[in-house]
Amino acid sequence: MYSKLSLNGTDWKFLDYIDEAWRTKKVECDEPSEPRPWKTGTVPGSVHQDLWANGTVPNPYYEENSLLLEWIPQRSWVYRKTFFVDAGREQECARLCLRGIDYRAHIYLNGTLLGTHESMFTPAVYEVASHLRYGGDNLLTVVLDPAPPSESQMGRTSNVGLTKTRMNYWWDFTPRMIHLGIWQEVYIAFSGAVTIEDVCVRSQLNPDLTRADLSVSIELASQKPVSAEIELAIDRNGSQVAIYTGSVQTLPMGVTKFEVTLPIDNPELWWPNGEGPQPLYRISAAIRESGSNEASDYKEVIFGIRQVEFARNVTSHPTALPYTFTVNGRKVYAKGYNWVPIDILYGVERPDKLEHLLTLAKEANVNLIRVNGVGLIETDAFYDLCDRLGLMVWQEFNLTSSAINAKPKEDESFIDHVVKEAESVIPLRRNHPSLVLWCGGNELESLQKLPLSDEEPVLAALRATVARLDPDRLWLPCSPSGPLPFNGINLSRNRPDDLHDVHGPWHHEGLTAQYTLFNAGANLLHSEFGADGLTNLKSLESTMKPENRWPVTLQNPVWYHLGSWWVQEKQWRDIFGELPDLETAIEATQFLQAEGVRYAIERNRARKFRNSGALPWMFNEPYPMAACTSAVDYYGRPKHMYYASAKAYDTVSVTAKFAKQAWANDQDFSAQLWVANGSTHGYADAVLRWSMEEASGLRFAGGSRVINVGANQAASLGDIGCALGEMAGSLFFLTLELEDASGITIASNRYLFTAAENLRPMLELPRTVLDVQTERNGDHWSVSVSNSGAFAALLVRIDDDRPLDAEGSVYISQSGFHLLPGESCTVTAAWKGAGNDRALSVRALNADKRTV
DSSP: OOEEEEOOEEEEEEEEESTTGGGGTTTTSSSOOOOSOOEEEEESOOHHHHHHHTTSSOOTTSTTGGGGGTTGGGSEEEEEEEEEEOGGGTTSEEEEEESOEESEEEEEETTEEEEEEEOSSSOEEEEOGGGOOTTEEEEEEEEEOOOOOOOOTTSBGGGOOSOSOOGGGOBTTBOOOOOOEEOSOEEEEEEOSEEEEEEEEEEEEOTTSSEEEEEEEEEEEESSOEEEEEEEEEEETTEEEEEEEEEEEEEOSEEEEEEEEEEEESOOOOOOTTTSOOOOEEEEEEEEETTOSSOSEEEEEEEOOOOEEEEOOTTOOTTSOOOEEEETTEEEOEEEEEEOOSOSSTTSOOHHHHHHHHHHHHHTTOOEEEEOTTSOOOOHHHHHHHHHHTOEEEEEOSOBOOSSBOOOOOOHHHHHHHHHHHHHHHHHHTTOTTEEEEEOOBSOBOTTSOBOOTTSHHHHHHHHHHHHHOTTSEEESSBSOBSSOBOOHHHHHHOGGGOSEEEOOOSOOOTTHHHHHHHTOOOSEEEEEOOOEEOOHHHHHHHSOHHHHSSOOTTSHHHHHTTTTTOOHHHHHHHHSSOOSHHHHHHHHHHHHHHHHHHHHHHHHTTTTTSOEEEESOSOOSSOOSEESOSBOTTSOBOHHHHHHHHHTSSEEEEEEOSOSBOTTOSEEEEEEEEEEOSSSOEEEEEEEEEEEETTSOEEEEEEEEEEEOTTEEEEEEEEEEEOTTOOSSEEEEEEEEEOTTSOEEEEEEEEEESSSSSHHHHHSOOOOEEEEEEEETTEEEEEEEEOSSSOEEEEEEEEOSOTTOSSEEEESOOSEEEOTTOEEEEEEEEESOOSOOOEEEEETTEEEEEO
């Protein structure tokens, strides 16, 4: 009896209206009094996208075109869908569900107003059996009101009285493009008189993890008093592991909760990426009226078995919250990233792009994604992928900061609205094993600019709601969670015990200050920080006219529109001198971004588990910005920062702590070496080798030592140093390599320095030659890159060389590295879903492009 009639599709019709002019046109009727032709739209979707597809507005992702679309959210939009319902369904219950409407809408079925809905994250659900035309066509009409007023990043959080995503009102990483649309699926669910409203699975592991007791809670709704039978089955990869059959003799009309505990011996545990596998279980629930052979309703839920807790940080202050993730009894360092919606027009389904981005995160050794409160409460598709890929999710509610003040409203009506939305959202997400943490919001502060705690009324209400509906999840009131909000050198030196969960900075601090800051790190969790750089060349070419691409300057209104916060003209001149052309500017600024972020990760990770994790801002971007802090551009192409952070997140990482990157007027170089081991086993009698090389490849210092590396910990490996006086040239490198007792390399690293005042010698290094050889084995390529010239090849970049809209993806193991003369490096490239026209480019800052 249970079935689902999807109302998604590309056959919706839509039109715009000023204010409530639609009420005069009978738009909810079969024959509206509207002389204009209806445009064709798509659901799920976005009004902006539909207008672009119809040729009404220009490409929103090009130059300043978004300014031409700012009228769209000021209008009402009517969407209509005609659909057929079979006559055989007349005796069934029917429920219309609109999973996500952005933002306020009036819903009509066959001319009857079902209701007005206001909330983009709460489904709109209506009983519609009495309103359907069986054996004939039906008309669903959704009228979207104009977008409500809200605050941009430069506003006041205290003025925000709704929970609509705010990034579209203008944020530093996206222009103003206020979203409207039916942004999630629409369907009619047919069933018998008894329906399964919710299935919740909670797992309790015994101390030695050999048994899991699954507490299964089921919410049933009945249209009449009835006797019913319920059947539960749990399977793993098609093999049944538990079953339950029971009778409910007196199921009353209304809602009834039913609970049962099912034991599983030797459960397969879900682990974060890099810690173990991600086995998933499925529970199938069916309810049927007694005496019937047909299910009245049916529901499947995917879940995982794992236990997640917070442990106190090592040597933390007694008043500090615990921040160390402990999964299945094992401490896990959070190798994270901040995440924003994959597109500013988030209603448009982009399953391939979503899977590509999250797979990139997995391949970069990431194990935690922070879904920032400026964006979305993420979708089912997002969580399904995170479940499979082992990406833990830190999900924030839709509350965020503003520049003028960052304190949420305190009035009861606003708090009631937030709680009501949370009560709808939490049950839809709580079965996902990837979801490990609920957080009240992003950068919420008192009027004294200090992070808010659970004493803040709206955060207290949210915490209580999470504790009631999802008690097994971790909770933080907001991020940062204080007592001081931001990372800074003076605070690190003078108030280290007050730096718990902190944010910042978001720019490279300079060739000395960047290292001074992170060498003095004292925070317990660094949940947001970053650095800026230009986007990739192909992305710029798709976004700007040729005459606007160069020079890079905020005096050009297009550059201002697409990067006003992130084009650092003065800093780039100070560090590199005058940049000669666009491609050099891209490589130079992306290098600065990559170096800044990787050093921050390395120094945070060296303090494991005093520091519990590092989460750069940000992984992706929702709009093709010309300059930004993202590691991956809008089209899913990685920047240098992506590969640098992936290297810093390797299971075993060998790193150097030093004072600066430019060593002018210094006679001696010194550094302290560190290892961070994320493995559950240690390495006895490992050999650490270090060497210093000139750009010609000449080694002028080095050494080795035998060390022991403990399991799942970080440790100092001692100091190194050498004289710089005899070095020829202005560029030099520090190369590190760690071998296990059998001689297998388990970690390596390389740092670039100059003996000048800045990094100008990078741009003055003579050109070199790259030789490339490729072995192809189906979707798996092995690319060997060799430097046959007389000087180091800087920033060897390996890219997907196909058009941005090419089919499928490629995952490249390394890029952005330096090759000394005579060195070679083998890089793997794994293609997925790509056609036959496959191509990679290989080039360096001082070497010509090669295509394979």
